[in-house]
Amino acid sequence: MTKIFSENDFGKLIQRTLSAGVFFSLFFFFLGFAFRCSGSAAAAAFALRTGVTVLMLTPAARVTMLVYGYCRTREYHFALASFIVLALLFVSVLL
Secondary structure: OOOOOOHHHHHHHHHHHHHHHHHHHHHHHHHHHHHHHHOOHHHHHHHHHHHHHHHHHHHHHHHHHHHHHHHHOOOHHHHHHHHHHHHHHHHHHHO
């Protein structure tokens, strides 16, 4: 028995992905500021850099979840378009 993947489930998947990305980036930002206030500059720089990286990867994670969701709902044209967007994101990072 397979569970039907509805539009509501699809929306929740995207919402949770974006919320998790923002939450983790904020966590690292606050951690970096806490390290900065305590005087540990190296740890602060690492935490702040990690926060920025997580924040930049959040849209890529969203597009990855779009590919997954569209494949799950058998909308392969949209999945292909989302996969092309994901590939372009990765190519732009490499350049």
